[in-house]
Amino acid sequence: MHELGVATQIVNLVTRVVEEHSATKAGEITVEIGVLSCLDSASLEFCFDAITKGTGLESARLKIEKIDPRAKCRSCGTEYTVRMDDFRCKACGSGDFDMIAGREICVKEVEVE
Amino acid sequence: MKKVDLRQKVLSENEKIAIANRERFAEAGTFVLNLVSSPGSGKTRLIEETVKALKDDYRIFVVTGDLMTENDAERIGRHGVEAVQISTGEACHLDARMVDEKLLKRKASAYDLIVIENVGNLVCPASFDLGEDLKVLLVAVGEGDDKPVKYPPMVRASEVLVITKTDLMPYTDSDPDVIEENALRIKPDMTVFKTSSKTGEGLEQWIDWLRSQLTAKKPKPHKP
Ligand SMILES: Nc1nc2c(ncn2[C@@H]2O[C@H](COP(=O)(O)OP(=O)(O)O)[C@@H](O)[C@H]2O)c(=O)[nH]1
Ligand SMILES: [Mg+2]
Ligand SMILES: [Zn+2]
Numbered sequence: 412m413h414e415l416g417v418a419t420q421i422v423n424l425v426t427r428v429v430e431e432h433s434a435t436k437a438g439e440i441t442v443e444i445g446v447l448s449c450l451d452s453a454s455l456e457f458c459f460d461a462i463t464k465g466t467g468l469e470s471a472r473l474k475i476e477k478i479d480p481r482a483k484c485r486s487c488g489t490e491y492t493v494r495m496d497d498f499r500c501k502a503c504g505s506g507d508f509d510m511i512a513g514r515e516i517c518v519k520e521v522e523v524e
Numbered sequence: 525m526k527k528v529d530l531r532q533k534v535l536s537e538n539e540k541i542a543i544a545n546r547e548r549f550a551e552a553g554t555f556v557l558n559l560v561s562s563p564g565s566g567k568t569r570l571i572e573e574t575v576k577a578l579k580d581d582y583r584i585f586v587v588t589g590d591l592m593t594e595n596d597a598e599r600i601g602r603h604g605v606e607a608v609q610i611s612t613g614e615a616c617h618l619d620a621r622m623v624d625e626k627l628l629k630r631k632a633s634a635y636d637l638i639v640i641e642n643v644g645n646l647v648c649p650a651s652f653d654l655g656e657d658l659k660v661l662l663v664a665v666g667e668g669d670d671k672p673v674k675y676p677p678m679v680r681a682s683e684v685l686v687i688t689k690t691d692l693m694p695y696t697d698s699d700p701d702v703i704e705e706n707a708l709r710i711k712p713d714m715t716v717f718k719t720s721s722k723t724g725e726g727l728e729q730w731i732d733w734l735r736s737q738l739t740a741k742k743p744k745p746h747k748p
Pocket of ligand 3 (some may be wrong): 484485486487488489500501502503504505
């Protein structure tokens, strides 16, 4: 439900990048979205298109890359993609792990011209 | 077209305000809980029992969120603690700005404990940090033992699980141990309580734990 807020932040960020590179427009914007961030890709795209319509970023479009939740076991060191119904270590079953991916909302790359 | 490598985290407006809230609470030594659950899992009732047990020793402020009505704040206010309602209208969750606005006229340092009752919803509150110390997830006996598995992001976002309404066990096929196991598979380091606000079962452990958390955050509370 916070897609509009995120879309607004992306627009602000990209607008700044376009200015910094003395460019006039942006093309593809690659955005990484962790599965645990609860952000819905379709509604993020919808919000982004709605707020950029008729602005300098009208030609820009989002390329959304979904990031699976990943963890690193503290007991045996294994890195693994977690199952959403069981986050424990796939190798040794330990519940002592650190999440290393899956919650991010990150602008990875922007095309400018 | 030129590609610009950015790798920049998008920090939402909400996160910025939540960070400011958290700094303010830290400075004041105020311990802040954010209670999340489905509608009707017993958040307001647990807060009522909690303020009854702690109000003589701590200065408590309660913020309750619902789409409509002031009912919950009134229920809690009857116990003689300050309680304000945030009627969100359409919004399905509280955000950091709403909490900030309710606190603006108050000093966080005037309270030892702030309890925020979020809008009943197991999806959105997971993404909206309010600046709290801990999220407390409530799942009631009888609402579906697989609730934690159905809403893993909410479980991941919460540090504490309270399994409520244990007095209902004889009347349902629900098993609190199964709720606990389902949650611990997703978040093994959760602190778990099993309580009944009706019979008082398990409330002592919850209150004792809260007292230890309060002491850790501020060793010497001001008595009201
Ligand atoms: N039997 C029983 N009923 C409870 C318990 N806790 C809450 N309730 C009832 O469940 C309903 C919803 O509780 P409430 O605290 O309003 O839930 P909230 O929507 O999460 O704030 C109310 O009718 C409560 O009286 C409990 O421990 N045992
Ligand atoms: Mg309530
Ligand atoms: Zn392992």
